Amino acid sequence: MDDSEFPIALPVPRKGRGAVTNLQGRYEVDQREKVDDGWVRSEDDESEAPALRTQVFEERAKSILTRNTSPDIPFSVSLNPYRGCEHGCIYCFARPTHSYLGLSPGLDFESRIYAKVNAAELLERELSKKTYVPEPIALGVNTDAYQPAERELRITRRVIEVLHARGHPFAAITKSSLIERDIDLLAPMAARNQVMAAVTITTLDADIARTLEPRAATPSRRLRTIRALSEAGIPVGVSIAPVIPFVTEPDMERVLEACAEAGASSASYIILRLPWEVAPLFKDWLTAHFPDRAERVMARVRDMRGGKDYDASFAQRMKGEGLWAELLKQRFHNAVRRLGLNERRRGILDISQFRTQLLAGTRPSEPPQDNPQLSLF
Template structure:
């Protein structure tokens, strides 16, 4: 039995569930919920076999698929997210708080209660056909990974790429998922026209640490192989050393960049650890569970970069932090990227090829 109370940590997880290979240590309610679930023994429970916590996917009939933003510190002004939530379970994911908008927990719900948008490609086709639409690069994977495991069967990301290829529309993709190799036929074709770039995130080369940080994402070695496959197919690819976690992964900056360069990356980028809203307590619980001897070291560095707080949402500082430590990381990254030839100017994605393909019912031009 359970009752509704305020609680913390793993009390929010049913004792009848076996939680394995997940990032979050709890399933605390989101910031909009008035109550939380707390499981307490009442003396009547009988011993039962634990059931594994499985991933559940539901469908959402979206009304629009292109999301626009005006953030001055983002290199894109529009994006597509085929899925809500992400089974990779990265404990540091800044997108976790978005699950609270759905009445779900940014904790375990974010990585086990996923939402797919099966009409994404049809919506994209319709929105690109709007006569007022002006093409600029669309980003995919800015919130949750478009190549997380459920894409294997749902193929929503692939369907969106097929639309973009038909319209010859530029796209930038961010992923940890090796499933992107399945779509090399589309990506290599678009790359030959200057229509695509890919960023592959590799947080650490330490397989044990990566498995704890990103429990259902491919291994670092496998992600480097994906960089090699993309590069070999002529797809421009950058290595993303994101996030840099103070006291945990910051010592790997130079080796990560070198590994990415050796695999074929032609550019690199980085973002400092971000802990907005519910991500902060989730990350601290995870840190206490896996690296209790480093809690103070990591969190003190985080606060040092944000004026004594765990996070600042100010543009220009939220991605990199400020202060002596943040400047040191930036200089180390810049020096390593320069030495490896990963910080040169990159050609922009082409928008001049954009064309709305003819479809049944269109009136053909008399002078085309």
């Protein structure tokens, strides 16, 4: 029987998960290929794949600060308390990093989380070095520092305690309302111009967000977080990242309007990025959730990427190229100008108050006891 006689099975979504497959990582030695044996899910079958449990593993990292020299990134030092992210955003550019662990950038990335339980200890050690030169740290850029595991583990909280005690400036970006827990630390730092926050909102459509970012806070809840941070005196912006043609792109102006009304003072956007394994994972997600527009979405993505799924060059990777990318840029800047965003920037965070030693009584809380698998949800 010819292979063409078998129908192609559509990817089956999992409840509460972004990826619909456990795509093989590019560093795995053995290659696997999916073969349809005829047991194809019918178009009338609305069932989902079985639920997948999250495992959180302890990791004792050797270093905690990551440095970059990328000209299109507004920071050069970052800190990520976790590897992998349970939020499960299908578009996450950090997904391919799980390949370095011999795991899948797909479902493994969002269900096998590595918690750097010694992050605060490593940070304190780094800041104590006589050679250390302070500059603002970006917190939670690769994977969300306030993802669900943080509620129990409080690793991010202890990191901020160190930064607070040292008077060290930082910026945090998140999709979680859990950041409100740390307002008691953030507010006094904001008063000294030592902290700013950004909340990522891709769309106001809760149904789209539920499949796009399945375990992140709902869009309406993130708007409340913007309001809470703003009312506490913490400069907060909105990051519309990514802009996905024909999926989240129609919502751009509405997102900016809602965030401005909630108290956001700045805004930025990034066009969908599909590096490495993110491209096939995203295409599977499109096929599973938007089969009627999947080809149209990818055609527009390629229009902005020089005919490819992705262009990693510094000049193009964030904003794209071509007519459609230029139209998006104009739409964004017109809305920002109309709403008065990006006009009340505080400027560069203040590093002059950095202290080389912790003040008495300000030592961070103790980390959890050693346990190779911290929790199983």
